[in-house]
Amino acid sequence: MQKAYKLLALQENISNKEAKALIDKGLVSVNGKRLSIARGELSPKTIFVIQKVQKPQIIFQDEQILALEKPAFVESYDLCKFFPTWSLLHRLDRETSGVILLIKENSDFHTKAKMEFKNQKVYKEYLAIVNGILSEEIEINKPILTIKKGFAKSKISKDGLPALTQVTPLQISGKKTLIKAVIKTGRTHQIRVHLASISHPIFGDTLYGGSPSSRLMLHAHKITLFDYEFSSPQPTIFQGIIQ
Template sequence: MNNEQDLWTYTLQPQDDGQKYQEILFRKFHFSRKLIQHLKQAEERVWVNGVFTFLTARGKAGEILAVQLQTPETNSIPGEDLPLEILYEDDYFLAVNKPAGQVVHPTPRYPTGTIGNAVVGYWLAQGEARPFRPIHRIDRNTSGVVVVGKNQFAHQQMAWQHTHRRIHKCYLGIVEGQVKEDQGVINAPIALAPGSFMQRQISLEGSPAVTHYRVLERYQDASLLEFILETGRTHQIRVHCQHLGHSLLGDDLYGGSLARIDRQALHSSIYEFNHPLTGELTSIQAPLPEDLLQLLRGLRSFNA
């Protein structure tokens, strides 16, 4: 058996008696069928009481089931030596504070200089090779928390939590005008705008999208809002702010003015989830960047 620190373990309970190990992993711990298939196809990665076992075998209460989750992998994109502000790291996740202007994953338009290139370069410098698996993405000109899975198990477990709305995402944004209501919910479906490959719009034919907002501060002609997402549609907050009649400052794609800031005034502030290994709440926070702090100082000076 491999180093015990690298193993996921579980002691079978009376209700697990007679159940196949693969069904225990699938039903109780939400291992995906794809991951279970990979475990079956790989060399010895599952043990019971220290002895290799097949996942199709049936368990007995009291047995200790152990699964090797960390396996050698290869890089999916080139690594680069780039600045990287790390907010959190353990054996399963890496979270970074993305600056505005940087793309999360390489694209034909932005093949290098991305968070992905920086993360892979960081891993290579430590002698580690693994694919870049972002748990979520934020727009190029949005700053803040980006979480990356360090193995297939971590990525798959977070996909399950996302599907079952177990992940808490909080954004801070500065919008045009004074929002009258102290808080509210925007429930408006979003679809791709006709003739565009990027811009979105409110549409009855679109995917469901729900954003909760709360006013934190009001200024002479702007408001600081907190956004909590129930769904994660592309450009969701940006489109919903325009729909609310209060576009994000700097978001010229959705009606915002560029007079005070040259990018949408939106920041991924908090990302919370239950750690799949321990079940404990993991909260990752990113401080506001200097351009947004400077914008807030300017807005507050008019209120003084």
């Protein structure tokens, strides 16, 4: 047995520091499950798979708004490094893929767009794969409290902020369900916490009780703001899980 990051370094012919960084970023999996502990001991015969991080692709651009296809494992704020004249309008979790919007900082459109989010007038639709069989549509209306101590984690609490998620099952495969989630509010980890609260955590969401996987199976599928509507197709990795 040997430490995981050392074995990975040997397999990929990289330094121990580079190998540890890949594991810490959640980019390394073994047997289809994300490797989370770099110093954990594994067999020398272990075969590692490294998730390739794609570059964000432009869905649409005009003088007011930039719609991007955010890859999984890219921090939202890092998108501005690719597009330095633009700023984030909203955020997605690091492992969440899909549509994300950027704007020109402090522009009139920026001010109006922020008000649309604040007034819950923005349509936000996600796709997710959850553990278990969810056969009926459900509306989850539970307040969410977020605690930030080094990293953010949320929970259902009467002391939290109002949060509403509408969940519709789309396809069942084995003991997993592909669902559509539409959120009226935008609390931290809202969909993840709400689904976990009904015993259907998102596949790959080990923070909230989901089964281990190579990534969090959550995708920002569609967003509508004013007269703009943008969508991103279901990731191919979803199709390999839901058959």
